[in-house]
Amino acid sequence: MWRPGRWPRWSSRAACHWASTASGSRTATAIPDPRATWCGSREYPNVRSVKVVRDGREELVNVDSAPDVVVVIGGGRMGAGIAQVFAGLGSEVSIVESSDEAASAARRRVADGLAKAAERGALPQDPETVLGRLTVLTDFAALPPQADLVIEAVPERADLKIDVLTRAEARVGPESVLATNTSSLSVAELGAALREPGRFVGTHLFNPVPASKLVEVVVAPQTGDEVVRRVRGWVRALGKTDIVVRDSPGFATSRLGVLLGLEAIRMLEEGVADAESIDKAMELGYRHPMGPLRSTDLVGLDVRLAIAEYLHATLGERFVPPQLLRDKVAAGELGRKTGRGFHDW
Numbered sequence: 432m433w434r435p436g437r438w439p440r441w442s443s444r445a446a447c448h449w450a451s452t453a454s455g456s457r458t459a460t461a462i463p464d465p466r467a468t469w470c471g472s473r474e475y476p477n478v479r480s481v482k483v484v485r486d487g488r489e490e491l492v493n494v495d496s497a498p499d500v501v502v503v504i505g506g507g508r509m510g511a512g513i514a515q516v517f518a519g520l521g522s523e524v525s526i527v528e529s530s531d532e533a534a535s536a537a538r539r540r541v542a543d544g545l546a547k548a549a550e551r552g553a554l555p556q557d558p559e560t561v562l563g564r565l566t567v568l569t570d571f572a573a574l575p576p577q578a579d580l581v582i583e584a585v586p587e588r589a590d591l592k593i594d595v596l597t598r599a600e601a602r603v604g605p606e607s608v609l610a611t612n613t614s615s616l617s618v619a620e621l622g623a624a625l626r627e628p629g630r631f632v633g634t635h636l637f638n639p640v641p642a643s644k645l646v647e648v649v650v651a652p653q654t655g656d657e658v659v660r661r662v663r664g665w666v667r668a669l670g671k672t673d674i675v676v677r678d679s680p681g682f683a684t685s686r687l688g689v690l691l692g693l694e695a696i697r698m699l700e701e702g703v704a705d706a707e708s709i710d711k712a713m714e715l716g717y718r719h720p721m722g723p724l725r726s727t728d729l730v731g732l733d734v735r736l737a738i739a740e741y742l743h744a745t746l747g748e749r750f751v752p753p754q755l756l757r758d759k760v761a762a763g764e765l766g767r768k769t770g771r772g773f774h775d776w
């Protein structure tokens with residue numbers, strides 16, 4: 432019989448009473464360990480979610496298993512967010528950073544993110560408990576070899592990404608999945624540098640990670656099917672939606688989103704309208720939740736420029752970066768992270 436307290440890291444989950452299947456609802460027995468996949472994939476093949484009673488209220492939760500141990504390389508804007516959501520799910524998370532200073536900043540970013548989530552009521556656990564599952568390292572030799580998932584979120588440069596991925600691969604065991612959070616680079620080319628490219632996949636998360644609902648799972652020709660299956664399960668365990676996209680420059684999201692952003696910058700350059708108006712055109716006219724210039728500010732102008740340069744080289748002239756974008760990056764106006772981009776923050 433299941434009793435409260437048997438799942439220490441999942442204590443907020445109460446008894447599992449119902450399981451929803453493709454053919455409707457049925458009674459499910461208690462799940463001995465909700466982190467195991469049997470509820471989802473063996474005992475009840477069609478079960479993807481179960482109704483649980485939490486604090487007296489019924490709710491639907493995902494039963495895909497979470498990775499036990501996650502390594503995030505680079506604890507910047509994206510890496511800190513990725514570390515935060517996996518630690519919130521119950522995974523033991525290590526961030527690898529490039530220096531002591533960057534390591535302290537990464538820890539602070541995760542702590543701030545957790546505090547904000549708690550303020551919004553979006554964190555069912557105490558932020559300190561979640562932070563207790565986070566380790567920040569500066570030495571790849573200290574990386575946990577039993578990692579289920581290693582995901583890199585270092586700046587958008589192929590040489591840098593290959594360097595950190597090969598160093599991580601040398602450290603982890605054969606079962607570990609290696610992933611990149613690249614917004615645009617070729618997953619096949621990054622993976623080709625690895626000893627085992629079959630375990631490498633793109634996991635393109637979005638900014639801000641805790642609030643965004645989508646993960647693009649980018650599949651290179653050499654990516655193994657089992658790796659894709661495991662990663663999609665982890666995405667669902669995070670409560671996010673995955674789309675599977677063939678490895679191609681910019682995937683689905685960056686290719687469309689960057690094109691719109693670059694055209695908006697060109698319109699600003701040509702004096703078609705001011706930044707506020709261009710954003711309003713898309714927000715109110717086309718019901719986009721955020722205009723293309725504000726979205727560029729949020730991503731970071733430097734990050735956008737790097738992606739545009741790559742897409743220009745691979746897909747052609749329609750992605751040529753506008754001079755205004757280059758000028759702003761050179762002036763250090765990188766968007767929200769520096770207080771000024773196309774808008775003041």
Ligand SMILES: NC(=O)c1ccc[n+]([C@@H]2O[C@H](COP(=O)([O-])OP(=O)(O)OC[C@H]3O[C@@H](n4cnc5c(N)ncnc54)[C@H](O)[C@@H]3O)[C@@H](O)[C@H]2O)c1
Nearest residue numbers: 505506507508509528529533584585586587613614638730
């Ligand atoms: N910013 C976004 O909106 C966004 C969205 C989706 C994907 N991405 C992608 O995510 C990746 C990271 O972007 P970001 O915005 O978080 O960048 P960022 O500059 O905020 O963070 C990069 C982090 O990597 C660390 N780093 C650099 N070299 C390292 C090394 N050798 N070892 C360990 N850590 C190292 C830096 O110290 C920094 O903390 C990029 O590939 C980017 O294209 C970004």
